[in-house]
Amino acid sequence: MAICILGAGSIGCFTGLSLAKAAGQQYPADHVASRDHDIVFVGRQRLQSRFVDAGFSIQANAASQPDRPLSASDTLRFTSSHEALQTASLVLVCVKSGDTVASGELIRQHCPEDALIVSLQNGVDNAAILRAQCSQTVLGGMVPFNVAQIEQADGSLLFQQTTGGNIVVEDPRSQACSPRQIHALTQVLKSSQAIYDTERWRITLTNNIEGVQWSKLLMNLNNAVNALSGRPLKAMLLQRDYRRAVAMAVEEALGVVRQRKVRLARIGLVYPPTLPCLLRLPTPLFRLVAKSSLNIRDTASSSMQDDLKMGRATEVDYINGKIVALAQEMNMDAPINQTLVSLIRSAERDPTRPAMSASTLLQCLASEN
Numbered sequence: 001m002a003i004c005i006l007g008a009g010s011i012g013c014f015t016g017l018s019l020a021k022a023a024g025q026q027y028p029a030d031h032v033a034s035r036d037h038d039i040v041f042v043g044r045q046r047l048q049s050r051f052v053d054a055g056f057s058i059q060a061n062a063a064s065q066p067d068r069p070l071s072a073s074d075t076l077r078f079t080s081s082h083e084a085l086q087t088a089s090l091v092l093v094c095v096k097s098g099d100t101v102a103s104g105e106l107i108r109q110h111c112p113e114d115a116l117i118v119s120l121q122n123g124v125d126n127a128a129i130l131r132a133q134c135s136q137t138v139l140g141g142m143v144p145f146n147v148a149q150i151e152q153a154d155g156s157l158l159f160q161q162t163t164g165g166n167i168v169v170e171d172p173r174s175q176a177c178s179p180r181q182i183h184a185l186t187q188v189l190k191s192s193q194a195i196y197d198t199e200r201w202r203i204t205l206t207n208n209i210e211g212v213q214w215s216k217l218l219m220n221l222n223n224a225v226n227a228l229s230g231r232p233l234k235a236m237l238l239q240r241d242y243r244r245a246v247a248m249a250v251e252e253a254l255g256v257v258r259q260r261k262v263r264l265a266r267i268g269l270v271y272p273p274t275l276p277c278l279l280r281l282p283t284p285l286f287r288l289v290a291k292s293s294l295n296i297r298d299t300a301s302s303s304m305q306d307d308l309k310m311g312r313a314t315e316v317d318y319i320n321g322k323i324v325a326l327a328q329e330m331n332m333d334a335p336i337n338q339t340l341v342s343l344i345r346s347a348e349r350d351p352t353r354p355a356m357s358a359s360t361l362l363q364c365l366a367s368e369n
C-alpha cells in the first residue's frame, strides 16, 4: 500500500521526499526490508516531466546543503494519473484550498474506502470540505513552515524549507479510525521521528486541531501583506510599516475569532493574541524579541506571493476572506481584511501592477479603520 501525496507541489514534495528519505525509499526495495509504505507523488504532468528529467532535491531549514537530486531512477514514483490513489492507505492532501472540492471527488472515486485522508492545507475549512465530498475518514492538519521551489543550474528543482516548526495533525482518536488507518499514520509518524533526528522537524498530534488551524490562519494574515509587498518574507518583516499592516489585520481578526470562542493554540513560540503587540515593536527590539521566528531564509516568500507571481488564483478567500465572512455572520465589520481581499483580487487581475510600499499599504488600510 502507498502513502499518496495528492497535489505534489511545494508542501507535498518537501514533506513527501522528507518522509521517503527517512524511510529509506530512495534505495531499491530489497535493501530496506521493513519498508511497507511507499510514498507516491500525484501531481501535474509538468512537474512529473521535471522529476523524471532532472530530479528533485530537498533542503531542511536546519541543513546547510541540499540533498542530491532524487528522480524516478531512485525507486520514487511521481504520476499525473489519479488511478494511483487506488493503492493509497493514507493520502496527504497538499493542493491549494480552491482545489479541495475536486480533490475530495477524486478521493471518493479512486481511494479505498478505508484509506485515511489528512489535509495539510492552510485555512480552517478544508477537512470539512473533504468530508462533505467523500466517505473516507479525514483528519485536519497544519504546516507551520514555508517551502520555496528553487530552480537549480542542472535543471533539477530544489524544495527548500525556509522557516521552522512541526507539522501538526488531528489526533486520530478524535475520529473513527480503523486499526489499518492507525497503522498507516503510525508509519508516517515513525518516519517523521527519523526526520527529526537530522532535520529538526517532525509530525505531532493534537487534540485541538480547531485551535491550531485558527492560530495558523491568524498567522497567515501576513500572506496578503507579503504578496502585495513583492518582497521576500524576512525583508518585509523587518520593515515596521509592513508589520503594522499585518498587526492591524490580526487585531481585527482576533476580535472576530474571540466571538467564536475558539481555544487558540500556540504555534511553536508564537501565541497569536500577542502578535499585534510584537509586530508593532520598533525594529531593533522586534529583531531581539522575535529572534528565533526570524530564522527565515532569504528565499522565503508567502505561498500567496508565489501564486500571484505565477498568475494563479490565490487562497485569499480562505484566509482574510474567512475573517470577513465570519464577521458578517456575527453582524460585525472587518474592513482591514476586506481591503486586503480587494487589493489581492486586483493584483490577481493585473499581474503587472507594481508592488506596494509599506507606507502606501498602511495608508490604504488606515483609511478603512
Ligand SMILES: NC(=O)C1=CN([C@@H]2O[C@H](COP(=O)(O)OP(=O)(O)OC[C@H]3O[C@@H](n4cnc5c(N)ncnc54)[C@H](OP(=O)(O)O)[C@@H]3O)[C@@H](O)[C@H]2O)C=CC1
Binding pocket: 006, 007, 008, 009, 010, 011, 012, 042, 043, 044, 047, 094, 095, 096, 097, 099, 102, 103, 106, 120, 121, 122, 123, 143, 144, 145, 146, 147, 148, 302, 303, 315
Ligand atoms: N508553500 C508554502 O510554503 C506553504 C503552503 N501551505 C499550504 O499548503 C497547501 C499547498 O500549498 P503549496 O504546496 O504551496 O501549493 P502548490 O501550488 O505548490 O502545490 C499544489 C500542487 O497541486 C497541484 N494540483 C492541484 N490539483 C491537483 C489534482 N487534482 N491532482 C494533482 N495535482 C493537483 C497543483 O497544480 P496546479 O498549480 O496546476 O493547479 C500544484 O502543482 C496550501 O493550502 C497552502 O496554503 C502551508 C504552509 C506553507
Ligand SMILES: CC(C)(CO)C(=O)C(=O)O
Binding pocket: 122, 143, 144, 145, 146, 147, 163, 219, 220, 221, 222, 223, 301, 302, 303, 304
Ligand atoms: C509563510 C507561511 C509559513 C506563514 O504565513 C505560510 O503559511 C505560507 O507561505 O502560506
